[in-house]
Amino acid sequence: xxxxxxxxxxxxxxxxxxxxxxxxxxxxxxxxxxxxxxxxxxxxxxxxxxxxxxxxxxxxxxxxxxxxxxxxxxxxxxxxxxxxxxxxxxxxxxxxxxxxxxxxxxxxxxxxxxxxxxxxxxxxxxxxxxxxxxxxxxxxxxxxxxxxxxxxxxxxxxxxxxxxxxxxxxxxxxxxxxxxxxxxxxxxxxxxxxxxxxxxxxxxxxxxxxxxxxxxxxxxxxxxxxxxxxxxxxxxxxxxxxxxxxxxxxxxxxxxxxxxxxxxxxxxxxxxxxxxxx
Numbered sequence: 001x002x003x004x005x006x007x008x009x010x011x012x013x014x015x016x017x018x019x020x021x022x023x024x025x026x027x028x029x030x031x032x033x034x035x036x037x038x039x040x041x042x043x044x045x046x047x048x049x050x051x052x053x054x055x056x057x058x059x060x061x062x063x064x065x066x067x068x069x070x071x072x073x074x075x076x077x078x079x080x081x082x083x084x085x086x087x088x089x090x091x092x093x094x095x096x097x098x099x100x101x102x103x104x105x106x107x108x109x110x111x112x113x114x115x116x117x118x119x120x121x122x123x124x125x126x127x128x129x130x131x132x133x134x135x136x137x138x139x140x141x142x143x144x145x146x147x148x149x150x151x152x153x154x155x156x157x158x159x160x161x162x163x164x165x166x167x168x169x170x171x172x173x174x175x176x177x178x179x180x181x182x183x184x185x186x187x188x189x190x191x192x193x194x195x196x197x198x199x200x201x202x203x204x205x206x207x208x209x210x211x212x213x214x215x216x217x218x219x220x221x222x223x224x225x226x227x228x229x230x231x232x233x234x235x236x237x238x239x240x241x242x243x244x245x246x247x248x249x250x251x252x253x254x255x256x257x258x259x260x261x262x263x264x265x266x267x268x269x270x271x272x273x274x275x276x277x278x
Contacts, residue, residue, distance in 0.1 A: 026050045026099045026100065027099065027100045027102075028100070028102055028110075028258050028259055028260060028264075029257065029258060029265070030099060030258050030259075031257050032256040032257075033081070033082050033083035034070075034083045034084045034085055034254060036066050036083075036084065038065070038066050038067060038068050040063060040064070040065060040066070041065065041066050041086055042059075042063065042064060042093075042095060044066075051098075052064075052095050052097050053096055053098075054093055054096075055093070055241075056093065058092060058094065058242075059093045060093060061091065061092045061093055062090075062091060062092025062093065063093055064086055064095050064240065065087065066084050066085075066086055067252065068084055069085060070082055070084060071085050071116075071117050071181040071253075071254040071255065072181060073115055073181050073182075073183045073210075074180065074206055074207040075183070075204060075208045075210060076210070077209045077210030077211060078183055078210050078266055079267065079268045081255055084254075085253065085254035086240070086252065087250065087251070088132075088241070088242060088251050089122075089242050089248075089250045090129070090242050090243055090245045090248040090249075091245040094239060094240065094241045094242060095239070096238065097237065098237050099236060099237070099258065100236070101233075101235070101236040102234050102235050102236065103232075103233075104189075104190040104235065106190055106192040107189075107190070107191070108190060108260070109187050109188060109189040109190070109260075110187075110188050111185065111186065111187050111188075111257075111258070111259050111261060111264065112145075112185070112186045112238070112256065112257060112258045112259075112265055113183065113185045113186070113256070113257045113265035114132065114184055114254065114257070115182070115183055115184070115255045116176070116181065116184055116251050116252065116253050116254075117182070118149075118178060118250060118252065119178055119179055119250075120179070123151035123154070123249050124149065124151050124156075124247050124248050124249035124250075125150060126151055127168075127247055128148045128150020128159065128168070128170075128247055128248065129149070129150070129243035129244045129248035130147055130148045130241060130243060130248075131147060131148075131241050131251060132147040132238075132239065132240060132241070132253065133146040133147065133238075134235050134237065134238060134239070135238075136234060136236070137233040137234045138233050143164075144162060144199065144229070145160065145162065145187075146160070146161045146162075147159075147160060147184065148160065148161060148170070149249045150168075150170065150247070151249065153175065155175035155176055155177055155178070156175060156176040157171060157172070157174070157175050157176070158171055158174070158176070158182070158203050158220075159201070159220055161199075161222050162199050162222040162223060162224045162225065162229070163225070163226055163229045164226065165226040165229075166222065166226075168222075169220040169221060171201065171203055171219045174205050174219060175205070176205060177205075177206075180206065182204060182205045183203075183266075184201065184202070185201070185203075186199065186201055186202075187199065187201075188235065190230065190231050190232065195224050195226070195228070195229065195230060196223065196224055196230070197231050198222065199221070200221045200222075201219055202214075202215060212263070212266075213262065238256060
């Protein structure tokens with residue numbers, strides 16, 4: 001279940017408040033730990049009103065199914081896992097979860113994190129395909145910050161691509177061994193000017209500690225290559241995608257977090273910072 005960790009903090013005369021949007025969608029920061037009964041993911045809800053829904057016309061083919069058991073990262077620096085998890089396969093329906101449209105603003109970022117693992121049974125191709133992304137306002141398929149997985153030397157490597165154009169920036173030296181969850185942090189940044197926004201990926205594997213502060217450089221970076229594809233209109237969906245059969249590996253995903261800072265997606269949210277000051 002998504003846990004909306006809200007708090008009211010009084011400091012220096014300012015009050016930080018997290019609220020739901022008037023449409024009933026959840027506001028950032030959020031945590032999705034898939035604390036649902038095993039079975040269909042589509043239709044699972046969390047007050048105040050966000051629902052996992054089908055994203056594309058492939059609904060009903062290889063539907064998303066909540067699987068028993070959570071993923072646990074082997075290193076320190078992240079909260080303990082809870083709930084269940086979700087396999088992401090190929091040639092099937094895609095799903096989305098909407099949150100209150102978040103206008104990032106020049107110089108700011110939206111962060112996300114998740115745990116991902118695979119069992120070695122389906123490594124896909126070297127080119128891979130994307131299984132996770134965010135979506136920006138303006139249409140159902142305005143996807144940004146696409147996280148790719150592809151095969152490499154009997155394991156899986158991860159990469160990032162800003163949008164449909166350009167090439168995938170794959171990470172070397174941090175392949176995912178079978179049955180060993182990795183902790184992944186993504187960052188989508190709005191840069192002043194046109195057609196120059198960026199997305200970055202940080203991957204932690206094995207028992208590597210996740211730092212409390214954002215590293216100085218990401219493991220992979222992708223810059224907007226397509227005119228008119230900046231994120232000015234805001235970000236409002238997280239997408240789980242089951243892509244091309246020959247290319248996309250089968251993975252399992254858990255503990256999705258979205259927030260405004262590195263700490264909101266890597267540390268326990270108690271209390272949390274807010275997107276807005278009043």
